[in-house]
Amino acid sequence: MQATLRALGIKEINDGCSTGSNWFSSGTNLDSVSPVDGQLIAKVKTASTEDYLKVITSAKSAFLYWREVPAPKRGEIVRQFGDKLRAKKSDLGKLVSYEMGKSLQEGLGEVQEMIDICDFAVGLSRQLYGLQLHSERPNHRMMEQWHALGIVGIISAFNFPVAVWSWNTALAWICGDVCIWKPSEKTPLCSIACQHIWNEVAQENKLPEGISCIINGDYKIGELLTADTNVPLISATGSTRMGKLVGTKVAERFGKSILELGGNNAIIITENADLNMTIVGAVFGAVGTAGQRCTSTRRLIIHENVYDKVKDSLVKAYAQLKIGNPLDEKNHVGPLIDKDAVNNYLTALGRVKAEGGKIIVEGGVLEGAGYESGCYVKPAIAEAKNDMAIVQHETFAPILYLIKYETLEEAIALQNGVPQGLSSAIMTLNMREAELFLSARGSDCGIANVNIGPSGAEIGGAFGGEKETGGGRESGSDAWKAYMRRQTNTLNWGNNLPLAQGIKFDLG
Ligand code: NAD
Numbered sequence: 001m002q003a004t005l006r007a008l009g010i011k012e013i014n015d016g017c018s019t020g021s022n023w024f025s026s027g028t029n030l031d032s033v034s035p036v037d038g039q040l041i042a043k044v045k046t047a048s049t050e051d052y053l054k055v056i057t058s059a060k061s062a063f064l065y066w067r068e069v070p071a072p073k074r075g076e077i078v079r080q081f082g083d084k085l086r087a088k089k090s091d092l093g094k095l096v097s098y099e100m101g102k103s104l105q106e107g108l109g110e111v112q113e114m115i116d117i118c119d120f121a122v123g124l125s126r127q128l129y130g131l132q133l134h135s136e137r138p139n140h141r142m143m144e145q146w147h148a149l150g151i152v153g154i155i156s157a158f159n160f161p162v163a164v165w166s167w168n169t170a171l172a173w174i175c176g177d178v179c180i181w182k183p184s185e186k187t188p189l190c191s192i193a194c195q196h197i198w199n200e201v202a203q204e205n206k207l208p209e210g211i212s213c214i215i216n217g218d219y220k221i222g223e224l225l226t227a228d229t230n231v232p233l234i235s236a237t238g239s240t241r242m243g244k245l246v247g248t249k250v251a252e253r254f255g256k257s258i259l260e261l262g263g264n265n266a267i268i269i270t271e272n273a274d275l276n277m278t279i280v281g282a283v284f285g286a287v288g289t290a291g292q293r294c295t296s297t298r299r300l301i302i303h304e305n306v307y308d309k310v311k312d313s314l315v316k317a318y319a320q321l322k323i324g325n326p327l328d329e330k331n332h333v334g335p336l337i338d339k340d341a342v343n344n345y346l347t348a349l350g351r352v353k354a355e356g357g358k359i360i361v362e363g364g365v366l367e368g369a370g371y372e373s374g375c376y377v378k379p380a381i382a383e384a385k386n387d388m389a390i391v392q393h394e395t396f397a398p399i400l401y402l403i404k405y406e407t408l409e410e411a412i413a414l415q416n417g418v419p420q421g422l423s424s425a426i427m428t429l430n431m432r433e434a435e436l437f438l439s440a441r442g443s444d445c446g447i448a449n450v451n452i453g454p455s456g457a458e459i460g461g462a463f464g465g466e467k468e469t470g471g472g473r474e475s476g477s478d479a480w481k482a483y484m485r486r487q488t489n490t491l492n493w494g495n496n497l498p499l500a501q502g503i504k505f506d507l508g
Helices: 002-007 049-066 071-100 104-124 163-174 188-204 219-227 240-252 275-291 307-320 339-354 408-416 431-438 479-483
Strands: 013-015 029-033 040-045 132-134 140-148 151-155 178-182 212-215 233-237 256-260 265-269 297-303 358-361 380-383 399-405 423-427 447-450 484-492
Touching: 002 071, 013 188, 029 188, 040 188, 049 151, 049 178, 049 212, 049 219, 071 104, 071 163, 071 188, 104 163, 151 163, 151 219, 163 178, 163 188, 163 479, 178 188, 178 219, 188 212, 219 233, 219 240, 233 240, 233 479, 240 256, 265 275, 265 408, 275 297, 275 307, 275 399, 275 423, 297 307, 297 408, 307 358, 307 380, 307 399, 339 358, 339 380, 339 399, 399 408, 408 431, 423 431, 431 447, 479 484
Parallel strands: 013 040, 151 178, 151 233, 178 212, 233 256, 265 297, 265 423, 297 399, 380 399, 423 447
Antiparallel strands: 029 040, 132 140, 140 484, 358 380
């Protein structure tokens, strides 16, 4: 790991603020402790208010430069950034895995997502289309233009410590915006590594400071960003609790926000499902990233005719799971992020029992050799009712609820019957069932899949969810529009001044 840290420019103690080649910090130290082995990886100095103001000044000045650079040229910079990521994929993926605790495969997958969004953004940099409209007045032209917005504040969660930043920043950059990233205080080193990689591109192209900035620290630094009228857009990823605070604060000052918050994702398993495929999808969805994906499978809504079969297969599959160091590819399940997460998991299991749920695969915390960090837990399964308070709540851990249904309409109502609306899936080979699920009477989530689980979205589609998931969209499709401001232009090239709606205004 030392060679990886060196290759990514990480030192024992790192400044947590940067505007590019300029690194500084006068706040207290933050320890980055790996959930894999409980070891201190490195320290990061956090941002003070003065550091924050320095970052804002630099970003404001960079915006004046960057918005003038033609969009395809900005795309070329993003292309180079994508190439640097290709070269650093192995090191960065390893750091993601070690600092966050997800499997090495998933760590590498996260970096691949960064590369993919860069490729997407490069093409998009030549496609920031506005509309041309027909005016009701003669010799008039109407059109829509999209202009750069300014500084984009990116607040990110621990569980996708690099990909979510890149979804935002790659699009924001080609749109002509500059970015200030407030990463999770649980994964600060990932942000330091990404900023070093950006810096190589910035220096090779003689770009000014401030196009990519990072400010490390806890929620208080996030609060400076959300309250700041210098920052027209805040893109915040994290818990619904955080989103409510951030969304309110940004709305108070008429700022824009993209909120990507908690999920409570279900798979409906009909009697027409291919059960072999279903079991693999359900187990990966529930235990992958130790249940710490916003799109993790939390509920299985199973038709009564296949309920026992699915249940038995799941119990057998869970018995095969190998839990341990996520850098070892033989293991299926790594650790939770920290001991607070372990306590939340234990509390949730207690609540399942107290609220009448029946645990069929016991959970528990693992101890002994290989589990010294105290963050490794056993994935659990419980039979439950959808309206139990604990089932309605997102527990960020590998706990899976089994719920029985009779009719598909009932199953869809159960799937939709939670406050969150991120992702959903149906397993069926019946076309009518699949189409009903995808129809307006079907899933109410931002993502609805057929014959794949709710997680593992591709960057080409718009990503995000409804209801308490916050309503934001990031990544593909036309999500770029959120990073720009729309301007409607009417241009009169005639000799008269006709008014709209036929209004006459004669000065005699
Ligand atoms: P969290 O809400 O604890 O923290 C997320 C970020 O918000 C951190 O950087 C934190 O410092 C910051 N923050 C917290 N309070 C703030 C405030 N008042 N003002 C400004 N910033 C503040 O979330 P977490 O534990 O890091 O991540 C897990 C959560 O994120 C889960 O709920 C998960 O579903 C969600 N998530 C959602 C998506 C999505 O796209 N919908 C993706 C990843 C994670």
